[in-house]
Amino acid sequence: MRERLTLPSPAKLNLMLHILGRRADGYHELQTLFQFLDYGDEMTFAVRDDGVIQLHTEFADVPHDSNLIVKAAKKLQQQSGCTLGIDIWIDKILPMGGGIGGGSSNAATTLLGLNHLWQLGWDEDRLAALGLTLGADVPVFVRGHAAFAEGVGEKLTPVEPEEPWYVVLVPQVSVSTAEIFSDPLLTRNSSPIKVRPVPKGNSRNDCLPVVARRYPDVRNALNLLGKFTEAKLTGTGSCVFGGFPNKAEADKVSALLTETLTGFVAKGSNVSMLHRKLQSLL
Ligand SMILES: C[C@@](CO)(OP(=O)(O)O)[C@H](O)COP(=O)(O)OP(=O)(O)OC[C@H]1O[C@@H](n2ccc(N)nc2=O)[C@H](O)[C@@H]1O
Ligand SMILES: Nc1ncnc2c1ncn2[C@@H]1O[C@H](COP(=O)(O)OP(=O)(O)O)[C@@H](O)[C@H]1O
Known part of the structure; x- marks a missing residue:
């Protein structure tokens, strides 16, 4: 039987997020701090000889060919000229549209997993550049280290923030990133932080007022967790x-909060569990 590989696909948090301005193409210039969680989906890959890319797990709201997993696999196959295919299964536990980057992480795990199984020998720069064409958050998952991100999220500087344990609450609403970025009330004029490492006291997320205003469930979660x-x-x-x-x-x-709200506990990590697993395979 062909080789099978099971890999984690972790979540991320934005520990702060400042919006500096809007570019001519509508995308926003950001400064944000990414850290991973030791919590995420699990993906299994098995090589096939016929070139077919098949995701076997169905997603309720995402058609097969629109799934970032399939898009990532197809782009890598096309750009590398590889003639092999892949069967993919995913145990999906990360909420979609939750701001914890599940889709981007799945895309990155696919790129790194296939690079390994198809023996392409692509380096991280090349995989991150391909990842950026799939979404602004894909490169940080490809690189696998906590990072201060600038531009639209693609200019990454590795950082070493503290690694606390987090309570993550998951309000049962999906927030559209595009909708928040097009809200006229969003402030887009934060001053760029020029000092490194980013000084304490910069933990603000400029999206929060707009999201809290639109989504009462998010407001409620912020109020409840804010008591602790x-x-x-x-x-x-x-x-x-x-x-x-x-x-x-x-x-x-x-335990107190999940009586009424969905949530989980996970440790913050500056090295992604995907990269720790890949390292152990070498
Ligand atoms: C802002 C972040 C912070 O992590 O939000 P989350 O999605 O994680 O909540 C991300 O960078 C999002 O990344 P990602 O979710 O990959 O966004 P994309 O698919 O590239 O963009 C979705 C839409 O959001 C808007 N967008 C996104 C990123 C950005 N820097 N400026 C934007 O204006 C654009 O309208 C774009 O069409
Ligand atoms: N493999 C995938 N996992 C999650 N979402 C996906 C996937 N492929 C495509 N999507 C689409 O991307 C959207 C954003 O997903 P996700 O990355 O989980 O959220 P966020 O960017 O808010 O963290 C989803 O609502 C879904 O429509």
Whole structure:
């Protein structure tokens, strides 16, 4: 039987997110801090000889060919000229449209997994450049290290923030990133942070006022978690998170809040669990 490979596809948090302005193409210039969670989907890959790319797990709202997993596999196959195909299964636990980057992470895990199985020998720069054509958040998942991101998220500088335990609340609404970025009330004039590492006190997310105004469930989650710690929004939401010094404290708060809200506890990590697994294969 052909080789099978099972790889993690972790979530990310935006520990801060400042919007500096809007470019001529409508995209926004950002400064944001990405950190991974030791929590995510699990993907299994098996090589096929006939060149077919088949995702076997069905997604309720995403047609097969629109799935970022399939798009990533097809682009890599086309651009590398590889004649092999792939069967893919995913155990999907990350909420979609939650600002924790599940789709982008799945795309990155696909690129790195296929690069390995198809023995393409592409380096990280090339995979990250292909990833950027799939979504602004794909490159950080390809590189696998916590990063300060600029531009539309593609200029990455590795950073080493603290790695607390997080309570992540998952309001049952999907937030459209495009909708938040086109809201006239969004502020787009934050001053660029020029000092490195980013000084403390810059943990604001400029999307929060607009998201909280539009989505009462997100507002509610921020208020509830805010009783225990600084409650923040990741990306354009909907997920809300707060850090705790250890697992026991995070578990205690989570137990109280998940009586009424969906959520989970996970450790922050500056090296993605995908990269830790790939490293162990070498
Ligand atoms: C802003 C972030 C922070 O992590 O939000 P989340 O999606 O994670 O919540 C991301 O960079 C999002 O990345 P991603 O979700 O890949 O966005 P894309 O598919 O590239 O863009 C979706 C839409 O959002 C808008 N968009 C996105 C990124 C950006 N820097 N400026 C924008 O204006 C554009 O209208 C674009 O059509
Ligand atoms: N493999 C995938 N996993 C999740 N979402 C996907 C996937 N492929 C395509 N999508 C689409 O991308 C959208 C954003 O997904 P996701 O990355 O999970 O959210 P966010 O960018 O808010 O973190 C989804 O609502 C879905 O329509």
